[in-house]
Amino acid sequence: MDETIRQRMIELLAGGEYTDRDLSQFLGISEKDVVYHLEHIARSVQGQKRKLKVIPARCMECGFTFEDRRRFSKPGRCPRCKGEHLQDPRYHIQ
Ligand SMILES: [Zn+2]
Numbered sequence: 001m002d003e004t005i006r007q008r009m010i011e012l013l014a015g016g017e018y019t020d021r022d023l024s025q026f027l028g029i030s031e032k033d034v035v036y037h038l039e040h041i042a043r044s045v046q047g048q049k050r051k052l053k054v055i056p057a058r059c060m061e062c063g064f065t066f067e068d069r070r071r072f073s074k075p076g077r078c079p080r081c082k083g084e085h086l087q088d089p090r091y092h093i094q
Contacts, residue, residue: 005029006037010045010093017055019088020074038091045093055090059083 005027012018012026020034027034042052057066057075061083066075077084 002037002040005033006041006044009034009037010041013041013052013091013093014050017090017092019090021088023091041093051094053092053094055092057089058087060085060087 008027009023012023018026020031020038023029023034024031029037038052045052058064059078059081062078062081064078064080066089074088075086078086
């Protein structure tokens with residue numbers, strides 16, 4: 001079950017950029033499960049000389065980007081302007 005979902009996620013991510021919300025809708029799983037699978041996928045694609053790339057979350061009010069976020073979770077608000085209109089991080093496999 002997990003393997004099938006991960007395989008589908010890898011195929012999706014190899015073909016485009018998706019947010020965890022997109023992935024949860026496509027795969028019919030919760031966003032929390034998406035994050036869980038992303039962590040596994042990040043490790044497993046490394047062994048195949050591929051990389052899970054994270055396009056960082058960005059504040060739509062001031063343009064601040066959350067560059068140094070390592071974890072697959074979403075920031076709540078912008079540290080610079082305190083705005084809450086954030087564009088979700090997107091994921092892609094290279
Ligand atoms: Zn901001």
